[in-house]
Amino acid sequence: MGTIRWIFLFISVALASGATTDSPSIVQMDLTDLMNEKTSDDTNAYDGFTNKRYMSDASTKSPGLNSMRAFIHVKMAQIVGVAGGKDEKHSYTKDDFVTSIYYENRLPVRVTGTNFITVLSQKENKTSEDEPLVILANYDTDFKVGANPVEDNGSGVAALLVIGHQIAKDLEAKKYSLAHSIILAAVDVSFNKYDSHANGPVNPEDETGADNFVTKFLPNFLKDRKKLRGAIVIDSIMNYRDEPRTQQTYGMDRDYPKAYEQMAGGKFAGNFLGLVARGGDLDSELIESFEEGWEQSKKQKRGLEQSGSNSVDVADPTLIKFIHKADYAGSQSFLHFLKSDQAAFWNYHTKTGSLYPAILLTDTREFRNSTCPSSQCTGAQYYSDAVKPKNLGFAHRTTLAVYETVVKLQSGGMQVQSSIFLSVLTVIGIFYRYLLE
Numbered sequence: 001m002g003t004i005r006w007i008f009l010f011i012s013v014a015l016a017s018g019a020t021t022d023s024p025s026i027v028q029m030d031l032t033d034l035m036n037e038k039t040s041d042d043t044n045a046y047d048g049f050t051n052k053r054y055m056s057d058a059s060t061k062s063p064g065l066n067s068m069r070a071f072i073h074v075k076m077a078q079i080v081g082v083a084g085g086k087d088e089k090h091s092y093t094k095d096d097f098v099t100s101i102y103y104e105n106r107l108p109v110r111v112t113g114t115n116f117i118t119v120l121s122q123k124e125n126k127t128s129e130d131e132p133l134v135i136l137a138n139y140d141t142d143f144k145v146g147a148n149p150v151e152d153n154g155s156g157v158a159a160l161l162v163i164g165h166q167i168a169k170d171l172e173a174k175k176y177s178l179a180h181s182i183i184l185a186a187v188d189v190s191f192n193k194y195d196s197h198a199n200g201p202v203n204p205e206d207e208t209g210a211d212n213f214v215t216k217f218l219p220n221f222l223k224d225r226k227k228l229r230g231a232i233v234i235d236s237i238m239n240y241r242d243e244p245r246t247q248q249t250y251g252m253d254r255d256y257p258k259a260y261e262q263m264a265g266g267k268f269a270g271n272f273l274g275l276v277a278r279g280g281d282l283d284s285e286l287i288e289s290f291e292e293g294w295e296q297s298k299k300q301k302r303g304l305e306q307s308g309s310n311s312v313d314v315a316d317p318t319l320i321k322f323i324h325k326a327d328y329a330g331s332q333s334f335l336h337f338l339k340s341d342q343a344a345f346w347n348y349h350t351k352t353g354s355l356y357p358a359i360l361l362t363d364t365r366e367f368r369n370s371t372c373p374s375s376q377c378t379g380a381q382y383y384s385d386a387v388k389p390k391n392l393g394f395a396h397r398t399t400l401a402v403y404e405t406v407v408k409l410q411s412g413g414m415q416v417q418s419s420i421f422l423s424v425l426t427v428i429g430i431f432y433r434y435l436l437e
Helices: 011-016 031-035 044-048 063-083 150-172 209-221 257-265 284-307 331-338 342-352 380-386 388-409 424-436
Strands: 091-101 110-122 133-138 182-187 230-234 271-280 316-323 358-362
Touching: 063 091, 063 110, 063 150, 063 182, 091 209, 110 150, 110 209, 133 150, 133 209, 133 388, 150 182, 150 230, 150 380, 150 388, 182 209, 209 342, 230 284, 230 342, 230 388, 257 271, 257 316, 271 284, 271 388, 284 316, 284 358, 284 388, 316 331, 342 358
Parallel strands: 133 182, 133 230, 230 358, 271 316
Antiparallel strands: 091 110, 110 182, 271 358
């Protein structure tokens, strides 16, 4: 069976739904309207997200893919409008690129990928002093490893959109100003999830969406700026398993002994968020900043629980760091993490010497057991498996932590109390209403 490029982005709606009228959600979107939106090819956005079309020729003309791109396009462009549009220096770009991907037991196929990029930058920002921060997620899914597309990487794109819309609303409400730019990137073609990582590219020009963003967009954007502050890459943050032995390790005892010790202490339960970074000073500022954001999100969650306004049913996930060392190259667990998009930033640093700090946030994807691991699962099964309260709570906590990190880094260290709520029953109810129609 070939790889399917398919994703359920309606999870972004789940993360955006408000639980109470007194406490605003992180993004004020009307769930019903979003689920019923028409896209450019006159299909419901929802139909595109649940289109289980096996792409025998890797054509990018699939209605599902077009609907997915149309949805991302609309939401990324809306962020600019909400944040102040042309009155500020905000911008939105849609970048197309051509590359090759490998399908299982097939020759490589040329495809056109599309990256969606929103930049939030206020007019008082001095370009020469700017230190942009990137938040990036890919909208590509690999069924070959049994991935649930709602988790991989619908959850990452959902977090990206939710965070972007909330920051835009914050700027609109003048809660703070940005000391530095924020770049939001939803990228296409993650061909490290296909077969090209093993076989090598067709030619040196072949690249993933993240490669294209890092080597083409970023150098041009940074040309007159001080430096890149770093990148936070989000790749699957919605698989929470608190049962023992639901986390696979595959050589992590050698590659990441401290992380392995923490997992062993938790009986190898898949109940943690993985933070993947390089050792030394390369990613140290991002690591420290996210750890602070993670703790801040924990305090906010506890405050919500005490006030009785948070209905998320999830035990406290832990944060486990996986720190890369060069001498670990070649092992299964080391290569596994290099299939995510922070590798594009790390590779650019290696090739050019430009310091591109980048960390990955992940539930470890296929290294964590799934209750719906087969590509034969229906859309309803994928969805119902992903939106269990603990999974939603896990994604909620991670999204809040990234938001706290970004605001603190880019607004000059200001702490902002935000409200992120999930209405699980409302989401599931509306989903099934559309499913049965």
